[in-house]
Each structure stands twice: as structure tokens, then as C-alpha cells.
Amino acid sequence: MKKSLKKLASLGLVAAMVVSLAGCGTKDNGTTPGSDGNENGGTANESGAATFKIGAIGPLTGEAASYGISVKNGAEIAIKEINDAGGVTVGDKKYILEMKFADDQASPDIAVSAFNTVMDWGAQAILGSVTSGSCLAIKKDTFEAGILQISPSGSALGCTEYENAFRLCFTDPLQGVTMANLAKELGYEKIAIIYNNSDEYSTGILTAFIDQVAANGGTIVATEAFGKGAIDFNTQLTKIKATDAEVIFVPAYYNDAAYITQQASDLGMNLPFLGSDGWDGVLAQVKDPAVLEGAIFLSPFFANDEAPAIKQFVETYKTKYDAVPDQFAADGYDTVYVIKAAIEKASSVESKDLISAMTQITVDGLTGSVSFTADGEPNKGAKYIEIKDGNYTARQ
Amino acid sequence: MEFIEQLINGLRSGSIFALIAIGYTMVYGIAKMINFAHGDIIMVGAYSLYIFIAKVNLPPVVAVILTMLVCTILGITIEKVAYKPLRKAPSLAVLITAIGVSYLLQSLALLIFKATPIPFSSFIEVPALQIGKITISGITIVTFLVTTVCMILLTLFINRTKIGSAMRAVSEDKQAAQLMGINVNRTISITFAIGSMLAAIAGILFISQYTSLRPTLGTLPGIKAFVAAVFGGIGSIPGAMLGGLLLGVIESLSKAYISTELADAIVFGILVLVLLVKPSGLLGKNRIEKV
Numbered sequence: 001m002k003k004s005l006k007k008l009a010s011l012g013l014v015a016a017m018v019v020s021l022a023g024c025g026t027k028d029n030g031t032t033p034g035s036d037g038n039e040n041g042g043t044a045n046e047s048g049a050a051t052f053k054i055g056a057i058g059p060l061t062g063e064a065a066s067y068g069i070s071v072k073n074g075a076e077i078a079i080k081e082i083n084d085a086g087g088v089t090v091g092d093k094k095y096i097l098e099m100k101f102a103d104d105q106a107s108p109d110i111a112v113s114a115f116n117t118v119m120d121w122g123a124q125a126i127l128g129s130v131t132s133g134s135c136l137a138i139k140k141d142t143f144e145a146g147i148l149q150i151s152p153s154g155s156a157l158g159c160t161e162y163e164n165a166f167r168l169c170f171t172d173p174l175q176g177v178t179m180a181n182l183a184k185e186l187g188y189e190k191i192a193i194i195y196n197n198s199d200e201y202s203t204g205i206l207t208a209f210i211d212q213v214a215a216n217g218g219t220i221v222a223t224e225a226f227g228k229g230a231i232d233f234n235t236q237l238t239k240i241k242a243t244d245a246e247v248i249f250v251p252a253y254y255n256d257a258a259y260i261t262q263q264a265s266d267l268g269m270n271l272p273f274l275g276s277d278g279w280d281g282v283l284a285q286v287k288d289p290a291v292l293e294g295a296i297f298l299s300p301f302f303a304n305d306e307a308p309a310i311k312q313f314v315e316t317y318k319t320k321y322d323a324v325p326d327q328f329a330a331d332g333y334d335t336v337y338v339i340k341a342a343i344e345k346a347s348s349v350e351s352k353d354l355i356s357a358m359t360q361i362t363v364d365g366l367t368g369s370v371s372f373t374a375d376g377e378p379n380k381g382a383k384y385i386e387i388k389d390g391n392y393t394a395r396q
Numbered sequence: 397m398e399f400i401e402q403l404i405n406g407l408r409s410g411s412i413f414a415l416i417a418i419g420y421t422m423v424y425g426i427a428k429m430i431n432f433a434h435g436d437i438i439m440v441g442a443y444s445l446y447i448f449i450a451k452v453n454l455p456p457v458v459a460v461i462l463t464m465l466v467c468t469i470l471g472i473t474i475e476k477v478a479y480k481p482l483r484k485a486p487s488l489a490v491l492i493t494a495i496g497v498s499y500l501l502q503s504l505a506l507l508i509f510k511a512t513p514i515p516f517s518s519f520i521e522v523p524a525l526q527i528g529k530i531t532i533s534g535i536t537i538v539t540f541l542v543t544t545v546c547m548i549l550l551t552l553f554i555n556r557t558k559i560g561s562a563m564r565a566v567s568e569d570k571q572a573a574q575l576m577g578i579n580v581n582r583t584i585s586i587t588f589a590i591g592s593m594l595a596a597i598a599g600i601l602f603i604s605q606y607t608s609l610r611p612t613l614g615t616l617p618g619i620k621a622f623v624a625a626v627f628g629g630i631g632s633i634p635g636a637m638l639g640g641l642l643l644g645v646i647e648s649l650s651k652a653y654i655s656t657e658l659a660d661a662i663v664f665g666i667l668v669l670v671l672l673v674k675p676s677g678l679l680g681k682n683r684i685e686k687v
Contacts, residue, residue: 197656234648
């Protein structure tokens with residue numbers, strides 16, 4: 001009796017292990033075929049259209065999963081719209097867009113293998129990576145492959161080092177400068193900072209922010225660092241509490257922002273917060289939105305915007321994914337349209353032609369009207385989001 | 397002022413470390429093994445509380461009791477299924493099994509709840525206390541109270557009850573205890589039960605403080621508490637309490653006054669120093685290994 005019980009228990013354990021292993025195996029990517037489900041890359045289908053393959057790279061699991069999933073959803077909507085309208089016209093040929101999204105878990109090592117996965121699949125342009133670290137990890141590979149790479153949201157300065165790489169979002173230093181100017185505009189002179197010193201996104205914004213604050217005549221009264229995976233910010237906040245700071249600037253991602261604002265409120269602090277674009281999505285991470293009241297962060301996209309194109313996108317997104325799109329979804333959407341514009345301008349699907357067409361296009365997207373410099377940087381204006389009464393609102 | 401506030405920060409995280417460290421140290425004292433799955437019981441506790449409160453909508457008191465029950469049963473089950481069959485196996489085998497159980501629990505949580513963090517602040521709503529310029533948050537007060545009560549109860553339990561004496565006897569000499577008529581297997585089960593119950597309480601306090609659930613949330617406090625247990629002298633319950641509190645304070649003060657980046661290095665550096673001077677830890681007994 002006792003033995004059989006043991007056997008049963010060990011069987012149960014084995015079963016549980018198998019299940020958990022199977023769980024690991026499902027992390028892979030999903031393919032979004034063209035509306036007619038054309039599987040053979042580049043070959044003509046019954047309607048005479050060929051496929052253009054977009055290899056997308058971003059985190060679908062892990063800490064930054066929300067970014068990757070949003071980009072993927074946004075891009076899927078754009079692809080469906082384009083394909084439903086007949087695809088992309090090049091001369092007398094029609095191209096149906098197809099996307100394969102490889103999960104890089106926002107990890108540089110995995111990004112390289114994700115890049116290889118989409119290249120083996122036959123990608124003709126790279127949409128990605130979503131996060132800066134992964135972008136930096138694959139930039140050399142995409143350059144050597146000579147393929148057009150557009151990152152929807154990789155904001156580290158080095159992401160666009162090579163001539164084949166472009167980005168849709170602001171660079172980190174530009175964000176720092178913009179936020180420093182906003183602080184001045186709001187009349188804050190004494191500023192405290194909490195930043196992630198193990199993340200190039202955070203440090204990139206920080207350096208430019210500090211320089212610009214100095215140039216604007218402001219003072220940085222505290223610069224507090226934290227490391228990857230930190231969840232306790234009480235020490236840093238207590239130090240800031242002892243200063244005469246008027247505002248706290250947090251160039252970090254939404255998870256960190258949620259912990260920091262919650263703990264600041266627990267410590268009885270009511271200083272206002274300024275954030276970087278990584279704050280987008282922060283409301284979903286806090287239990288009590290009151291801790292975020294009055295926080296302002298940079299964001300190229302605002303879901304409650306009244307513009308018809310944005311309204312329509314938000315509607316489609318809500319019906320399809322049962323969520324409100326964030327800036328990453330809009331970035332993903334716009335990036336697909338940028339690729340479409342580049343194909344049309346180049347009248348070709350050759351990587352070389354696409355890359356040289358990039359500087360000649362202007363795309364009127366959800367994140368504003370954007371054109372690109374030869375350095376791979378976008379030209380577009382800044383928008384801010386302010387959290388009011390527990391909601392994101394556009395700051396006028 | 398700031399110094400006192402930093403001290404309070406340190407004591408708060410330190411008292412959670414202490415609760416977890418007690419679990420490590422009790423199990424080590426009695427079963428002579430490091431239960432690396434202990435940190436993940438904290439995670440299970442946090443998720444259970446979330447289910448009972450946010451999903452089933454139970455009243456807080458019932459939810460807390462059920463959470464402690466879930467963790468206690470889990471602790472006993474893990475011991476029976478994974479460790480008991482290995483009681484005579486080399487300690488390395490048990491160690492590897494413990495790591496395996498830890499990964500199993502994490503992967504299961506990942507499967508069930510996915511990797512995306514779930515925001516969840518618990519039910520503890522105590523207003524912050526204002527003394528002069530110092531603000532002590534409500535959750536800090538609750539943490540202090542709960543850990544103090546737990547430690548007093550545990551000390552009384554170990555020293556004043558029959559089961560407590562049995563536990564001390566088994567940790568002194570397993571075979572002699574058995575000859576004296578103590579049921580060793582039952583005593584070990586009780587040890588796991590108490591350790592896991594404390595881990596459940598630590599999980600509840602932890603999630604009230606850091607309001608975000610993720611499958612790996614138990615790993616870091618687990619490791620820090622293990623360090624605290626070694627620091628205080630593994631096998632010694634007062635040692636685990638002292639080690640936990642000291643670890644929290646040292647961490648907080650070095651973050652505040654030396655460097656955030658170096659805080660972990662300083663904590664572990666001090667651990668190495670203590671172990672060099674006193675290999676058995678602060679309050680550990682120097683035992684001669686009998687052959």
C-alpha cells in the first residue's frame with residue numbers, strides 16, 4: 001500500500017515536470033500569414049500577388065513582454081489593413097505582407113538567435129528589436145546581412161549606428177533633453193533622479209537630462225541608482241525625502257515606476273513624478289492609481305486622441321485584442337506602414353533599394369508625421385501624457 | 397532624521413528576511429539539509445493570497461488562514477514526496493532535489509499565472525504613523541508587529557512545549573532521540589510545517605509591501621534569507637532572527653550611505669568576514685562532528 005502510494009506520488013511529480021517542460025517549449029513565435037495564408041515566401045499565389053516577409057523581433061515573454069506583445073498586435077493590424085486593401089504595389093506587381101514574430105525575451109543573447117530564426121525563414125526586412133539592448137545585440141548582424149532594419153522602439157543611441165538601421169521612436173538622449181526642458185517649463189528647479197544603472201536606456205536618458213538641466217540653470221539635488229530586478233526603493237526614496245527636491249525624474253520602465261511611485265506614497269511623499277516613455281503601461285501595474293496622480297511622461301501616442309485614424313486604430317485593437325493600445329502598439333503599426341512606404345518609394349523589394357528609399361519618405365502615422373535622416377533618426381514632435389484621476393490624458 | 401528612517405527601512409526588510417531565515421535554519425537544524433525550495437513557498441503564499449482575496453473574494457482573515465494552510469500542506473508534501481525518500485542519501489542528492497523542487501514550483505506558477513506581473517496590493521490598510529518628521533508606513537508597522545509576535549510564539553513553542561523539546565532533541569542527536577521514543581519522521585514534518593507557515597506569513601507581508609506578483613518573486617528574498625541564516629549561525633533560531641535583521645539594516649545603510657551599486661557586495665563581504673572569524677556564524681554553536 002505504502003509503496004503504491006509512493007509510486008503514485010512520483011508519477012504525479014513526473015507528470016507535473018513534463019507539463020512544466022512543455023510550457024517552456026511553447027515560448028516560440030507566431031506567424032501572421034497574409035490574409036490568404038500564403039505559406040511560400042516570394043512565390044506568386046492565385047491572385048498573382050507575391051509575399052514580402054517581415055521578420056519581427058521582440059519580447060513576447062519575460063519582464064518586458066508587454067512591449068513586444070503590443071508591437072506585435074499593432075503590426076498585425078497594419079498588415080491586415082494593407083493586405084485587405086490589396087497589398088503593396090511595386091510596378092505592376094502586388095505584394096502581400098507576412099510577418100514572423102520571434103521572441104527575444106528582451107535578452108541580447110536570445111535576440112541573436114531570434115534574428116537567425118527570422119532570417120532562416122526568409123525575412124526581407126527586420127521590424128525590431130523592440131528593446132534597446134536586443135537592438136544593440138543584433139545591429140551588426142543585420143548590417144552584415146545588408147537588410148533594412150527598423151526598430152519601432154529601440155531608443156539607445158547606438159541602435160542606428162549602421163546605415164541599414166532606422167528607428168521610429170525618440171533616442172534616449174533626445175528624451176532626456178526633452179524632459180529637462182519640460183521640467184524647466186513646469187518651473188521645477190530642484191530635481192531628484194532615480195535611475196537604473198544596469199540599463200543603457202535609463203543611463204542614456206540620465207546623462208543627457210543632467211546636462212540639459214545644468215544648461216537650463218536647474219539643480220540636480222539627488223541622483224539615486226538601482227540595479228536590475230530591484231523592487232525595494234525605500235532607501236533611495238528616503239534619501240530624496242531628506243533633500244529639498246521639487247520633482248522626481250524616473251527614466252525607467254513601467255515595472256520600476258510602479259514600485260517607485262507606490263513606495264513613495266507609502267513613505268508619505270507627495271512629490272510629483274516625471275517619466276520617460278518606458279512608463280507607458282504603468283497604470284495597469286499599480287493597484288491604486290492615486291499614487292501616480294499628476295505624473296507626466298513622454299509618449300508619442302495617446303489612445304484617447306480624437307484624430308480619426310487613431311480612433312479607428314484603437315477601435316480595431318480593442319475588438320481584436322480586448323485591450324487599449326499603448327505607444328508600442330502604435331509604433332508597431334507605424335513601422336509596418338514605414339516599410340510599405342519604403343517598398344513603394346523604392347519600387348523594389350531589394351534591401352539595398354529599400355534602405356536608400358528610407359530617407360525620401362514621409363509617413364503620416366499614429367505617432368505623428370515622421371521622416372527619417374540618413375543617420376536613421378526620425379523627425380517628429382514630442383507629446384506628453386499626464387495621469388489625471390487615474391487615467392492617461394494628453395497634456396496640452 | 398534620515399538615518400532613523402533608513403534604519404527603519406532596513407529593519408522592515410530585515411524582519412521579513414528573518415522570518416524566512418527561520419525556515420531555513422529550522423530545517424537545517426533538524427534535517428541537516430538546505431531546503432532551497434523554501435523561497436518559492438513565499439511565492440506560493442503570495443499567489444494563494446491573491447487567489448483567495450482577488451479571485452474568490454474571501455474575507456481577509458479567512459484568506460490569510462487558508463494561505464497559511466496551503467503553504468503548510470505544501471511544505472509537508474514536499475518533505476514527504478521529495479526529501480523523505482532521500483533521508484539516507486548523500487546530502488548532495490538532497491540539495492539537487494531541493495533545487496529541482498524550487499524550479500518545479502516556479503515553472504508551475506509560470507504556467508498557471510504567466511510571466512506578466514500581476515498588480516496586487518493586499519488587504520492590510522493601516523494608516524501611516526507620523527512621529528515628528530519621521531513617517532512610518534502602515535505596512536511597516538504591521539510587519540514589525542507580525543514578525544515580533546511570530547518570533548515570540550516560536551521561541552515559546554520551541555522551549556515550552558513537548559513537540560518543541562522533541563525538535564530540539566532531534567536536532568541534537570537524531571538516533572538518541574529515536575531511542576528515547578521520539579517519532580523523528582513526525583518531528584521533521586512538523587518542522588517543515590512551521591517553516592512553511594512562517595514562509596506563508598513572509599509571503600503575505602512581502603506582497604503587501606511590494607504589490608506585484610511574479611513567479612520568481614521568492615528567489616531573491618530566499619537567497620538573502622539563506623545568507624541571513626548562515627550569517628546568524630545556521631541551525632540557531634535566535635541566530636536566524638539576528639542575522640535577518642542585521643542583513644536588512646546593513647543592506648539599507650550601505651545603500652544609503654556608501655553606494656547602491658555596492659550594497660550587495662558589502663553585505664556579502666561582511667558575511668565572508670564573519671565566517672572567516674567565526675565559521676559557525678554569529679550565534680552558531682561550534683559542534684564537533686561525531687563520526
